[in-house]
Amino acid sequence: QTVVTQEPSLTVSPGGTVTLTCASSTGAVTSGYYPNWFQQKPGQAPRALIYSTSNKHSWTPARFSGSLLGGKAALTLSGVQPEDEAEYYCLLYYGGAQLDVVFGGGTKLTVL
Amino acid sequence: QITLKESGPTLVKPTQTLTLTCTFSGFSLSTSGVGVGWIRQPPGKALEWLALIYWDDDKRYSPSLKSRLTITKDTSKNQVVLTMTNMDPVDTATYYCAHRPIVVGAAFDIWGQGTMVTVSS
Numbered sequence: 317q318t319v320v321t322q323e324p325s326l327t328v329s330p331g332g333t334v335t336l337t338c339a340s341s342t343g344a345v346t347s348g349y350y351p352n353w354f355q356q357k358p359g360q361a362p363r364a365l366i367y368s369t370s371n372k373h374s375w376t377p378a379r380f381s382g383s384l385l386g387g388k389a390a391l392t393l394s395g396v397q398p399e400d401e402a403e404y405y406c407l408l409y410y411g412g413a414q415l416d417v418v419f420g421g422g423t424k425l426t427v428l
Numbered sequence: 429q430i431t432l433k434e435s436g437p438t439l440v441k442p443t444q445t446l447t448l449t450c451t452f453s454g455f456s457l458s459t460s461g462v463g464v465g466w467i468r469q470p471p472g473k474a475l476e477w478l479a480l481i482y483w484d485d486d487k488r489y490s491p492s493l494k495s496r497l498t499i500t501k502d503t504s505k506n507q508v509v510l511t512m513t514n515m516d517p518v519d520t521a522t523y524y525c526a527h528r529p530i531v532v533g534a535a536f537d538i539w540g541q542g543t544m545v546t547v548s549s
Contacts (some may be wrong), residue, residue, distance in 0.1 A: 317491070322547055350532075350534075352536075354536075356475075357487070361540065363539070363543050364534075364535070364538075367533055367535065368531075368533030370443075373537060405474065407536075416488055417465075417480070417535055418477065419474060419476060419477055420474070
């Protein structure tokens, strides 16, 4: 069974920069896994941030960016705001962009 | 504006079958490339993808739950229905439906508010 791994928790200071990563048990994450990133705040539904590695939705703040880094998908927040404190989930496609997807375990980001 | 809303029972007994309905607006499930998926989240735990149905009636299921899931669509009613058999207390979770857009590589861009389902006798 495919496992997608994220850091359980990270802490960042307001105004700082932080990078969250997303690894696959099958090996290096490439653009063919079409990494997606989601933000979820307590009591709310997830909100999509990034798709296909680095593409932003129209509502995604400019301080969020996606990339591939060292065989993993990465989400970087630059100039972190207090409202960025949330759980972040990555999602990877397996077998192509219209096949199965797997969510990562989530990263709890604390802004302190 | 795309919206989705989940509906169904809030409480089911162990071994029963769960039927959830996702009613959506702002898009058509007959448009090429579009899909609707179901995702769940047990309390305090991570998101778990369950199933996805595409405009052409292609259906994808989580390998670990495939034997228990069925996803169908009613394009005329703008609804997608998920059934899960043999419910167990570990299936207690918030169940979300979400829009899968046409854009290649975009998973679920718009989500419903979710519906909490508790499995208990």
